[in-house]
Amino acid sequence: MGDENLHQSPPISNVDQSAQQTLIRYLQDLPEADKPSASNAPSRKTPNSRANDGKPRLLLMGQRRSGKSSISSVVFHKLPPPETLYLETTTRIKKEYMHSFMDFQVWDFPGHLNYTDPSFDTEEIFGEIGALIWVIDAQDDFFDAVTKLNELIQYLQENYPEIIVEVFIHKVDGLSDDYLSDTYQIIVDRVQDELEDSGHPLGNVSFHRTSIYDHSIYEAFSKVIQKLIFEIGPLESLLTTLCANCKMEKAYLFDVLSKIYIASDLSPSDSSSYEISSEYVDLVVDISEIYGWDRNELEGGDTEQIEEDPEVGNQDAESLIVLEKKNGSYLYLKEINKYLALICIMGDDSPTDRKALIDYNVGVFQETLKQIFPR
Numbered sequence: 353m354g355d356e357n358l359h360q361s362p363p364i365s366n367v368d369q370s371a372q373q374t375l376i377r378y379l380q381d382l383p384e385a386d387k388p389s390a391s392n393a394p395s396r397k398t399p400n401s402r403a404n405d406g407k408p409r410l411l412l413m414g415q416r417r418s419g420k421s422s423i424s425s426v427v428f429h430k431l432p433p434p435e436t437l438y439l440e441t442t443t444r445i446k447k448e449y450m451h452s453f454m455d456f457q458v459w460d461f462p463g464h465l466n467y468t469d470p471s472f473d474t475e476e477i478f479g480e481i482g483a484l485i486w487v488i489d490a491q492d493d494f495f496d497a498v499t500k501l502n503e504l505i506q507y508l509q510e511n512y513p514e515i516i517v518e519v520f521i522h523k524v525d526g527l528s529d530d531y532l533s534d535t536y537q538i539i540v541d542r543v544q545d546e547l548e549d550s551g552h553p554l555g556n557v558s559f560h561r562t563s564i565y566d567h568s569i570y571e572a573f574s575k576v577i578q579k580l581i582f583e584i585g586p587l588e589s590l591l592t593t594l595c596a597n598c599k600m601e602k603a604y605l606f607d608v609l610s611k612i613y614i615a616s617d618l619s620p621s622d623s624s625s626y627e628i629s630s631e632y633v634d635l636v637v638d639i640s641e642i643y644g645w646d647r648n649e650l651e652g653g654d655t656e657q658i659e660e661d662p663e664v665g666n667q668d669a670e671s672l673i674v675l676e677k678k679n680g681s682y683l684y685l686k687e688i689n690k691y692l693a694l695i696c697i698m699g700d701d702s703p704t705d706r707k708a709l710i711d712y713n714v715g716v717f718q719e720t721l722k723q724i725f726p727r
């Protein structure tokens with residue numbers, strides 16, 4: 353494995369450099385590599401977390417009927433999208449605790465209230481969050497939603513400047529490409545202009561086009577979650593090294609239950625690669641469930657923290673490895689543990705003659721991951 357990958361890695365601001373180098377050496381199997389030790393593991397503090405408990409909170413906010421509960425139910429509870437038609441309006445804050453490769457919470461807010469009002473315990477709401485997701489219904493009149501969003505961003509910038517704001521321009525299914533790109537641009541410009549007029553920078557605000565009827569909602573959530581993963585820099589470097597050494601086009605590390613990808617290599621990503629990979633994860637995981645890891649649905653709770661189940665199922669069973677040709681491209685999938693699967697797009701040249709090398713490198717990658725995510 354070449355050292356140039358190490359030099360090409362982007363600067364990693366929030367992770368201890370020595371921990372990163374140890375991980376990469378470990379992957380490269382260099383003689384001077386130490387096993388990453390627990391003391392080397394970076395602390396799991398998320399940008400706005402004061403508790404430092406590694407359990408970031410995602411807030412889902414926006415106007416009534418914009419689609420907040422649907423997003424949470426489809427992504428985290430596998431509710432078929434058409435069934436969201438029957439969801440009742442949310443009348444109180446719904447707090448759910450997700451146990452997966454990392455623990456995080458999703459808070460779904462009723463749409464009609466102003467949570468910056470002093471009558472709310474704003475410290476309780478905003479004091480510990482990882483990201484705020486503001487959902488705008490693109491099929492409805494969105495100007496009021498944009499005005500409320502701007503007020504909230506201004507409030508956050510003055511009081512909680514580290515909070516990441518993610519705007520989901522939602523329900524984009526059924527909109528023509530032209531209409532969608534106009535709507536997207538109008539919303540982005542309006543947010544930007546109003547913030548500039550009031551002397552606030554756009555700062556930590558990003559925009560995503562989403563729909564529960566396609567992959568876009570999972571992709572958007574992936575990008576949000578990635579911002580909260582403290583170890584994202586080393587993970588991306590490791591995947592980039594793996595791709596370079598095994599001649600892979602693209603590699604994704606998936607959280608198999610939510611279909612969120614928690615990291616990918618640093619080569620440019622396109623939605624179709626994500627779609628192929630995510631569909632394949634679904635298919636293979638369905639099959640593997642017959643004899644592989646026992647995965648319960650992501651656990652959700654209301655207000656109580658749910659105790660983590662001890663891992664059950666065939667923990668020590670050999671994890672599934674599949675190499676198959678799909679849509680003209682070979683795909684390689686390996687279950688890394690109960691929560692994560694690595695899926696790699698290999699291109700159209702048969703990689704069967706390299707399979708032993710690929711299995712070996714992926715095995716080393718898997719060992720390294722155990723150090724990063726001990727669970």
Ligand SMILES: Nc1nc2c(ncn2[C@@H]2O[C@H](COP(=O)(O)OP(=O)(O)OP(=O)(O)O)[C@@H](O)[C@H]2O)c(=O)[nH]1
Pocket residue numbers: 414415416417418419420421422423433434435436437438439440441442443461462463464522523524525526562563564565
């Ligand atoms: N076409 C389309 N409809 C959606 C989408 N997401 C949600 N919906 C629909 O939007 C409606 C409202 O969804 P909810 O999830 O209840 O909205 P909410 O923001 O939680 O509403 P409140 O609880 O009242 O704040 C439902 O009929 C959903 O089926 C989407 O991506 N596309």
